[in-house]
Amino acid sequence: MSLTRFNALQTMETRVDPFPVEFGEGPAEKIASYFGENVFTDEAMKKFLPENAYLSVKAAVQSGQKLTREVADDVATGMKKWSEEKGCTHFAHWFQPLTGKTAEKHDSFFNLTHDGLVIEEFSGSALVQQEPDGSSFPSGGMRSTFEARGYTVWDPSSPAFIMEVGDGKTLCIPTIFVTYGGEAQDYKLPLLRSQAFLDKSAVPVAQLFDSNINKITATLGWEQEYFVVDDALFSARPDLVMTGRTLLGRPAAKHQQLEDHYFGSIPERVYAFMRDLETESHKLGIPVRTRHNEVAPAQYEVAPMFEEINVAVDHNQLLMDLMERVARRHKLRVLLHEKPFAGINGSGKHNNWSMGTNTGVNLLSPGKNPSTNLRFLTFFVNTIAAVHKYADILRSTIAHAGNDHRLGANEAPPAIISVFIGDAMTKLLDQLVRDRKADGQEVKRAIDLISKLPNLEMDNTDRNRTSPFAFTGNKFEIRAVGSSQNCAAPMAAMNAMMGLQLVEFKAELDKLTAKGAKQDEAILTVLKSYIRKSKAVCFEGNNYSDEWKEEAAKRGLNNFATTPEALDVLSKKLAQDLYGKSGVMSKVELDAYHNVQLHTYCTKLSIEAKALEDIVHSMVMPAAIRYQTELATNIAAMRAIDMDDSLGYQKDTLKRVVSNIGDIREGLNELHKALEKLHEASDVREEAGILCHEAKPQMDKIRDAVDDMETLVDDQYWPLVKYHELLFVR
Ligand code: ADP
Ligand code: MG
Secondary structure, three states, X not given: OXXXXXXXXXXXXXXXXXXXXXXXXXXXXXXXXXXXXOEOOHHHHHHHOOHHHHHHHXXXXXXXXXXXXXXXXXXXXXXXXXXXXXXXXXXXXXEOEOOOOOEEEEEEOEEEOOOOOEXXXXXXXXXXXXXXXXXXXXXXXXXXXXXXXXXXXXXXXXXXXXXXXXXXXXXXXXXXXXXXXXXXXXXXXXXXXXXXXXXXXXXXXXXXXXXXXXXXXXXXXXXXXXXXXXXXXXXXOHHHHHHOOOOOOOOOOOOOOOOOOOOOOOOHHHHHHHHHHHHXXXXXXXXXXXXXXXXXXXXEEEEEOOEEHHHHHHHHHHHHHHHHHHHHHOOEEEEOOOOOOOOOOOOEEEEEEEEEEOOOOEOOOOOOOHHHHHHHHHHHHHHHHHHHHHHHHHHHHXXXXXXXXXXXXXXXXXXXXOEEXXXXXXXXXXXXXXXXXXXXXXXXXXXXXXXOOOOHHHHHOOOOOOXXXXXXXXXXXXXXXXXXXXXXXXXXXXXXXXXXXXXXXXXXXHHHHHOOOOHHHHHHHHHHHXXXXXXXXXXXXXXXXXXXXXXXXXXXXXXXXXXXXXXXXXXXXXXXXXXXXXXXXOHHHHHHHHHHHHHHHHXXXXXXXXXXXXXXXXXXXXXXXXXXXXXXXXXXXHHHOOOHHHOHHHHHHHHHHHHHHHHHHHHHHHHHHHHHHXXXXXOHXXXXXXXXXXXXXXXXXXXXXXXXXXXXXXXXOOOOOOHHHHHHXX
């Protein structure tokens, strides 16, 4: 009998206390009473900082003003006092290196003076800058050994917070991570630069419609999908432990075909986890609101209210971290991988993106009066034009090993980037471009048309779930982002794309008005030219269909199916123009980023390949051979008593086992050869190609044979926890 598997099942079934968190009877505590209690909020700042320090921090956030040393000291003192009252003994610079996870280095407030006295201190300089051991984080070759240091630098635009792990409490300071020369080595600095660039480029356009607008912030509301499995079962699957996904495993007879899980009732154990997670999130000021089952069994979603983009990204990173920790308290494991299980849906992270103004207006929301209508149309059409021009860049930002299993797999949008805008907007744009000239009459007509729009939010939200980039009434929803991914990369690209697009728009507009055109007419003229030019990227049909692939090719839209291909654009002029002109990444930073992404891809695939080899050799084959022997012994024994006639089943099965073992052997040999070839690869691009086109197909071949064997071999021998156990047993 397979001890590991059956022990794990037993452990799960005999759990004494599957609900470690007491929720108590009676009405729940109001969320408002603890929301943000672990955040150094505006209110806390007012209370713990001297007035001038408070105002300086606000100014730094608003306009990027530098803080003086004295102010930094005051802020550090206030933060320390606030956090000590809440039980913190340590502080940490919290950052988002290109590994995709968050990182933190803890230091205690406790210190010894030169004459041996114990003091508790936290200075302005410790708040503002730290030097973690940068050499263990990817730099893409930006750091040479003699300057291997990396620096974390305080980002005052995201509030400090307290991380509670068990009894330990740590004051966490959101930071960016840079080289000695100030080059970005993380996801945050490019994001912050993109936000600043979008602000600068969008304000002059927004001012065409309202002179009170002087600040524009990108907004993000993410929707996080994930799977939940039992901790004991997770631990009994070395592939889940090592790679976050099942490398082997036959889809269960019942998977999602009944669609009975979607919006079904949430299992009690998972519900307890969710409530615990929500409480922890709320304490950290993460405004999560929505929880529900997703399409696949054991799959769920959590989503917050949207926030300013920088804070939203931090909150998503924090949430992913919290999820893993809270789940373990409940003897559960959260799988954030894009494709933990074959044969059922994978997980994504929709990024709802829009732009908001200091006057409280959502620029992608159609308004009620004429000037807001034209404003809406301007930002709407410019977004489409930006996506048309920079689709390949957007594709590159969501390219990684996990997402390759999802994109184009008839459950997630394909790797072709297109925009869905809905019937009403499609008709409207069609009508607009029908007229060649844009005179006063036509401006009026256009504005009338927009005022007659139905409620787009109601109209569009669920219309087309197959589109990777959908307008959902008052925001665009970028649906191809992977569930494990940091939202910052696609969001920085969106901001940069939109920023450049708006700069171009303004320049074209200014040319026309300089020649005497009226502003509204000029706006409409430029927008109409954009609608015509970027029409190819708009698609309302079924993105999963094969016809769309053909049609998209005719329209000149790219379909990069794999990560290495999708990343290629980063070494091309399009990427250098976008990131360079917007100031989001320099050429050096971009090259390093490209390099790190390729390296990460190679590392992930190499780990998967090695894990697969190990599991097949040491777990699957012994079980298969044992069963093969049993069949052979039985056949021989039956023959010995002249029962040759009744050996049909045994022989058929034995033949299938033998043939599978043959395929596995071949697959393992070929896989091994491919991995050996890696040593001769001249660069990381070539390595990625070998892994993608030579190793991966062999892994699939091995999997096919093993999964077939899973149905044949005596269940008692099978060493790996099966899909129906992982997905349905609670
Ligand atoms: P659903 O997609 O589940 O129907 P909604 O469309 O209402 O739900 O919202 C999905 C996400 O979009 C939520 O996180 C929400 O906060 C976010 N969202 C709503 N408005 C905006 C906006 N203006 N900017 C960014 N995100 C937004
Ligand atoms: Mg949505």
